Amino acid sequence: MSGRVLLVDDDPSMVELLQARLTRRGFTVTALTDPQAALPLVRQEPFDVVLTDLNMQGLSGTELCERVVANLPDLPVVVVTAFGSMETAVAAIRAGAYDFITKPVEMDALVHTLTRAVQHHQLKGEVVRLTKVVADSQRLGGLLGSSPAMLKVYDLLTRVADSDATVIIHGESGTGKELVARALHDKSRRASGPFVAVNCAAMPEALLESELFGHARGAFTDAKAARAGLFAQAHGGTLLLDEVGEMPLGLQPKLLRALQERRARPVGGDHEVPFDVRVVAATHRDLEGMVEENRFREDLFYRLNVVQMELPPLRARGGTACCSPSTSSSTSPRAPTSG
Template identity: 65%
Template sequence: MSGRVLIVDDERGVCELLDAGLKKRGFQAAWRTSAAEALELLGAEDFDVVVTDMTMRGMSGLELCERIAQNRPDLPVIVITAFGSLDTATSAIRAGAYDFVTKPFELDALRLTVERALRHRALREEVRRLRRAVDDSHRYEQILGGSPAMKGVFDLLDRVADSDTSILITGESGTGKELVARAVHQRSRRGQGAFVAVNCAAVPDALLESELFGHARGAFTDAKGPRSGLFARAHGGTLFLDEIGELPVGLQPKLLRALQERVVRPVGADEEVPVDVRLIAATNRDLETAIEERRFREDLYYRINVVHVDLPPLRSRGADVLLLAQRFLEHFATVKERPIKGLSAPAAEKLVAYAWPGNVRELQNCVERAVALARYDQITVDDLPEKIRSYRSSHVLVSSDDPTELVPMEEVERRYILRVLEVVGGNKSQAAQILGFDRATLYRKLERYGLRAGRASDPKP
């Protein structure tokens, strides 16, 4: 590790010794024999670390620390003292010193202290950069992202937010579909109304109709009184149907009529009730495939898919991974009262390289775990889950001249199919078209290679 070091000592011989020793160990160095001269040089040139003696004629090392801390709080100062007492160390730290070393010392020990100071300064700079990036990045309500893919999503949401147009949000699990739905609601003219959300996969089929449309008294055994449904509760606001691909086939015509006619009939009731809701639906399923397999009505699909918002997987969002990681890190460090300031460079590289099959939700859990386990003031590779530390990309690369590193054609095909599925977000109709297969052939190959049809990624190549 290299950097510019300013040495301050009122003994010229000590300055020359430290100057030669640090330069020999890869640092750039300059020296001055008084604190006043050092401050003058700091006003004209930039340095990464200051190494100063404690006791000097004129201004002392502690006074120099205080002046630097006031004017250059980003510049770490290392104090050299012949008095290795606790009081001396406390005085140095209180004066703003980053660390201190006691005489006599080995130059290699000073080198290690200087390197720690350089890493500390680099970390502070990286934290500031990420915080600026978080503050300056494109936002849509609580959604954060600066990648081209997310900028396109934000632009589309801006254009449709203030209308009553139905929206279908697609994307892999964990990409933030409900967060997008809430953001659209907040930006719309219905923002003061209710936002009512239901996961169609989480409610038993027998109860879902009553949950959506309500029921009349005596409609079934436990219906001791009338109950309004989610449509009625969302009147004047937005109804969000998550996992709409799991909606029972028998209930789909009733939902279609409610959307077309803007009326609902509670279970067991004789009269219809008018409703005024905006529908936003979401799914991580391939609804076009579901239509082909007669598990989803085509007319309902076109009714909910007036505007299609496809959320990109996290692995295709580039540096957004680090922006989100920094946001989550700051949040959990505050909540858990941990003094974690940022990510180490190796940890950041691991986060960017990983495929994130669980998307933003998985990243959030990963950062929360890392903050809880961190032993230092930054997240290191050791704080990350083992599957992220040991991740290997599924990209197909044929760049080796070593025959022992080459793989059979069957393995190349397996990896390529996996890569295409990753790129298209698991859409098997689109993947089959790209690969030149029919859908039946693609499913046979997925089964043959042990790739789960419901997942678009496999972290193990």
């Protein structure tokens, strides 16, 4: 069992013996012979358990235990005493000790006690971490759910939100892929910029190309004025390519070039327009399978698949809904999304 142990005993020979034996059992042991130095050290370093002798000069094990518990209540303290009386045990427990061991120390019993203490501390730390993840999830754009699968989503979302890495979100229809994309945007440094979404399955190839890249005046019938595409509209923010697996093969090379060059040429235009956009893609399709079947470009898949996020189906979210019913959809009324 691994774990970080702070060993406190004013008897150097006992410290040397216990440190050697516990190290052989897999623990990482820091030893002190001055109990006064223990409290500053546990504030600075992440120990899993404190193992302290009871009778020491300057500061008793009971007093040290009380101070550790007062400052770090989740850090277990195991007290070692030569006096195995009930009064001694009660005094140690009242001081907040996790457990006590009597001298002469039986190593198997000590290792068992320290292992339980380390597991107790690590479990408490995990509870704190997961509690924070759940609390953070309440601010993630209306996403709900507390199952292990959703906790992984919240954790990954929080870790990657502030980067510019392209994210591809996989999930069944209705699992809240657009909500996750919005949460990535809202928690990023681009939050003050626009969030724009387009459903790649909702329009034919020519119209989708015009939506993404814009068009020049006169580029086609009824193009009476130039119009900026969604890449340009999302400049400084985030662009969601929803249902990207439905993008026509003929349009995929132009999308790939735009992502590589960070520039887009409007339909019928003579010049490319630079953009600064964080791209998030979403799909319910198996894109890797589509690549093998030559229905999706491999180079585009790898360009999009920098960070992969799997959304669990609603049935795997502990009986909670995926999203708040009041959450709205895309900022682009011309580009409906399905999420």
